[in-house]
Amino acid sequence: MLREIEGSKAVAAAVAACRPDVVCAYPISPQTHIVEELSRLVKVGELDCEYINVESEFAAQSVAIGASAVGARAYTATASQGLLYMVEAVYNASGLGLPIVMTVANRAIGGPINIWNDQSDTMSQRESGWLQLFAADNQEAADLHVQAFRIAEELSLPVMVCMDGFVLTHAVERVDVPEQEQVDAFLPPFQPVQTLDPEDPVTIGAMVGPEAFTEVRYLAHRKQQAAVEVVERVGREFAAAFGRQSGGLLHTYRTEGAETVVVALGSVTGTLKDAVDTLRDDGVPVGLVALTSYRPFPEAAMARALAGAKRVVSLERAFSLGRGGVVEDDLRRVLWDRAGEVALTTVAAGLGGRDITSASLVEVLRRADRGELAPLEFLDLDEATVAAHLAAVGPRTEGAAS
Amino acid sequence: MTTTSTTPTAAPQQSGGRTRFYQVGSFAVGNRLLPEVRSLQSSRERNNTLTSGHRACQGCGEALGARYVLDAATAAAEQAGGSLVTVNATGCLEVFSSPYPESAWRLPWLHSLFGNAPAVATGVAAGLRAKGRDDIRVVAQGGDGGTVDIGFGCLSGMFERGDDVLYVCYDNEAYMNTGVQRSGATPPAARTATTQAVGDAPGNVFGQGKDVPRIAMAHEIPYVATATVADLHDLERKVTHAMGMHGPRYIHVLVPCPLGWGAKSSHTVRIARLAVESGLFPVFEAEYGEVTGVSPIRRQVPVEDYLVLQRRFAHLFRPTRDEQTIGRLQALADRNIRRYGLLGHPEAVPVLNDEATGATSTLGARADLNDAPKED
Numbered sequence: 001m002l003r004e005i006e007g008s009k010a011v012a013a014a015v016a017a018c019r020p021d022v023v024c025a026y027p028i029s030p031q032t033h034i035v036e037e038l039s040r041l042v043k044v045g046e047l048d049c050e051y052i053n054v055e056s057e058f059a060a061q062s063v064a065i066g067a068s069a070v071g072a073r074a075y076t077a078t079a080s081q082g083l084l085y086m087v088e089a090v091y092n093a094s095g096l097g098l099p100i101v102m103t104v105a106n107r108a109i110g111g112p113i114n115i116w117n118d119q120s121d122t123m124s125q126r127e128s129g130w131l132q133l134f135a136a137d138n139q140e141a142a143d144l145h146v147q148a149f150r151i152a153e154e155l156s157l158p159v160m161v162c163m164d165g166f167v168l169t170h171a172v173e174r175v176d177v178p179e180q181e182q183v184d185a186f187l188p189p190f191q192p193v194q195t196l197d198p199e200d201p202v203t204i205g206a207m208v209g210p211e212a213f214t215e216v217r218y219l220a221h222r223k224q225q226a227a228v229e230v231v232e233r234v235g236r237e238f239a240a241a242f243g244r245q246s247g248g249l250l251h252t253y254r255t256e257g258a259e260t261v262v263v264a265l266g267s268v269t270g271t272l273k274d275a276v277d278t279l280r281d282d283g284v285p286v287g288l289v290a291l292t293s294y295r296p297f298p299e300a301a302m303a304r305a306l307a308g309a310k311r312v313v314s315l316e317r318a319f320s321l322g323r324g325g326v327v328e329d330d331l332r333r334v335l336w337d338r339a340g341e342v343a344l345t346t347v348a349a350g351l352g353g354r355d356i357t358s359a360s361l362v363e364v365l366r367r368a369d370r371g372e373l374a375p376l377e378f379l380d381l382d383e384a385t386v387a388a389h390l391a392a393v394g395p396r397t398e399g400a401a402s
Numbered sequence: 403m404t405t406t407s408t409t410p411t412a413a414p415q416q417s418g419g420r421t422r423f424y425q426v427g428s429f430a431v432g433n434r435l436l437p438e439v440r441s442l443q444s445s446r447e448r449n450n451t452l453t454s455g456h457r458a459c460q461g462c463g464e465a466l467g468a469r470y471v472l473d474a475a476t477a478a479a480e481q482a483g484g485s486l487v488t489v490n491a492t493g494c495l496e497v498f499s500s501p502y503p504e505s506a507w508r509l510p511w512l513h514s515l516f517g518n519a520p521a522v523a524t525g526v527a528a529g530l531r532a533k534g535r536d537d538i539r540v541v542a543q544g545g546d547g548g549t550v551d552i553g554f555g556c557l558s559g560m561f562e563r564g565d566d567v568l569y570v571c572y573d574n575e576a577y578m579n580t581g582v583q584r585s586g587a588t589p590p591a592a593r594t595a596t597t598q599a600v601g602d603a604p605g606n607v608f609g610q611g612k613d614v615p616r617i618a619m620a621h622e623i624p625y626v627a628t629a630t631v632a633d634l635h636d637l638e639r640k641v642t643h644a645m646g647m648h649g650p651r652y653i654h655v656l657v658p659c660p661l662g663w664g665a666k667s668s669h670t671v672r673i674a675r676l677a678v679e680s681g682l683f684p685v686f687e688a689e690y691g692e693v694t695g696v697s698p699i700r701r702q703v704p705v706e707d708y709l710v711l712q713r714r715f716a717h718l719f720r721p722t723r724d725e726q727t728i729g730r731l732q733a734l735a736d737r738n739i740r741r742y743g744l745l746g747h748p749e750a751v752p753v754l755n756d757e758a759t760g761a762t763s764t765l766g767a768r769a770d771l772n773d774a775p776k777e778d
Contacts, residue, residue, distance in 0.1 A: 050531055062515070062525060063524050064525060070487070201508060206503075207496065
C-alpha cells in the first residue's frame, strides 16, 4: 500500500510483515524510531512476537543468537557505537550460521562523538561474515528487509540491511509498504538448518582447533561466494512478485558510453543521479553504479558494470585511516587486469553527516572527467581549518620536531 | 527426595538405563544403600548429560558440579513432562567438553561467547516461547569470570526482565581457563597469576570483588541459592527446587580447582566442605530477596584449616605465619556466620578455639603444607 511514511516506520512495517518471532531492542540514534514502532505494533497486538528490551547492544545480538538457535526468526537493529558494542556477538552470529536480520541505521563512529550519518560503522564490519545490503532510498530499505529474511534463511547466514541514518530513517517519503499477503507468499516460514532440539540434541558452538578451523573458514567463504547468486536471484524474484526493482547486487545509471563512472552506496546515489543528469546535459560522459550488495562483493557484476569506464571514482561515506578508501580496495581488485588503463580515485564524502550537495558532486565529477582528481580527495574539505591546525599542532614534520 | 531409584536388588545391568557404572554386582553403587536417600546420580536412570571422557583436569570441581546440576535439571524437566536445553559461557567447562569433533554433551547445548550466556539464554527462552514450546526449559551456566565479571551486565539484565532461565555459576574463584588470573570472585589474599604472592601485601587485595548471590537477591528474583560440591544432595535438591519455579533463578556453586588453587585432586570435595564449615562460603537459599534457609555449620573450623590445603594461600604460612592476614580472613568468615546465622544463633559471635564452641583445628600441626602439590 502506497503511504506517506517515515523511513523507520516503513522498515518497521516491513519487518512486522516478515512475522519475526523475536525482536530485541536497545535504542541508539538514529535507529530508535524503528524499534519504537515495533514495540508499539507488539503492544497494540498488530504484531505477535516476543519483544525483548535488553540492557545493551551486546545483549541484543546475543538474544538474537539464542532465539535463532532454537529456530525462531530473530531481528534487531542498531547503529554506530551500538554496532561496535555488539561486534563480538556480530562475528559469533555469522560463525554459528544463524540467519539473523539486523537493520543498521548508518552513523559515524566517535570520537569525537557524532550522531550523524556516514557509513563508518558497517564498513568496519565488512569481514564479519554478515551479508551487507545498502538501501538507496526508503522504498528499497523496506523491500530489502523482506528479501533479507529470505536470503538469510536460505543461506543460514545473517544479513545486515544498511540504511543511512536520518537521511533515510527520519525522512518521510512515499513508500509502497509490503502487504502482509504479498510477504507471506514471498517469505516461507523459517526452517532452521540446525536447532537446539531435545529430541535430537546437537552441540552448537563447539571449540574448533587448528586441525579444522581452516576448513571452517574456507567453507564460510564458499558460502559467501554462493550468496552472490542468491542475492541476485532473490532480487529478481522480488521484482516479479512485487512489481518493482529493489535489491539485487547493483544498479547502473546512464553507464552506457560513460567514460567516468562513479561507484557509491546508499542514499547518496539519489543525489548522484541528479549530478550525472546535469553533467550528461553538458555532454560530460559520466555514469553511476549504485552498489547494493557490499558483502558479498559482486565482482563479476561490477566488472561488467565498469567494462566501458576509463575513470572510476569511488565515492565513499567511510574512510580507512592510514590507508584511504574502503570500497576502493574492492574496486581495485575488480579492475586489476586493467590497472594501467583505468584511473581509480576515491572521494571521501559526507563524513559525520556533512551535506553532500549536488553542486559539489557535479564539480568533483567534472574534475574527475578531466583527469584532475588526486588519488584520494575529501569532498568540501575546509582547507583553512586544516592548515591552521597543522601549523599549530602538527602532525610535526622532522624539522618542526627538533 | 526427588530421586528416581531402582531397588538395590535389581540386576545391575545397563539395559534400559542411561548411564553405565563401572562397579556392578554390588549394592554399594552410588555410595548410598538405601533407595530413599539415594542421590539422582546413584541411579542408573540418570541422564548422564555430561559424559565421561571429557578433558577436565583430575579432581575438577566444575565438571562434578555441572554433571549434578544438569542431570538434576534434566530430571526435573522430564518429571514435569518436558525437556532441557542449555547455554554455556566460554570457560573451562566449554573448552573441556566440546573439542570439535567431539562433544561430551547429551543434551542440546549452545555456546556463544564469554560474556553473553545470560542474554543468549534469554533469547533461547524467548524463541521457545514464540514457537509455543512451553515444555522446554532453559539452564545457562558459566564460571565466575563469565558470570560475575564480563557477563555481569547480561546477567543483571536477565534478572530484571524476569526471563525464565536458571543460571548456574560455577565459582572456582579465578580465571582458570586462561591460567589462573584474578576475577571479581577471587578471595582476598589468594595468589593468582595477576595477584602474585610478592610485595608488602601478597596475593589479592582485601575489599574488592563481588558477592553476586547477594546482588542477585537485590534483584528480588524468585530464587537464589549457594551450594558446593561437598554436599551434592543439597546441590541436587536446590536445582530440582529451582526447576520447579519459573522466572530468573540463580545458583552459585563453589567448585574448587585443583590446578588453580594448588590443591590435591583428591581434596576437591574436602576443601569445598572446609570452605563451608569455616564460614568462608555461606550456603543459603533466598526467595524474592529474602533468605529462606541456611545450611548450618555442624562444627566450625578455623579458616586456616581451609587455607592450608591450598598453595594459593601458602604465603600466609611460609616463611613466616601471617597472623594478621589469617585474622582478617577469619573475620570475613565470622561475619558470614553472623550474617546468615550459620551456627543457629544469628547474634552469636563465635570464638575460635573456644572449648565452649568446640571449634578447634581439625588438622593439628601444619605438616599438611607438605602434602600440598608442588608449585608448577
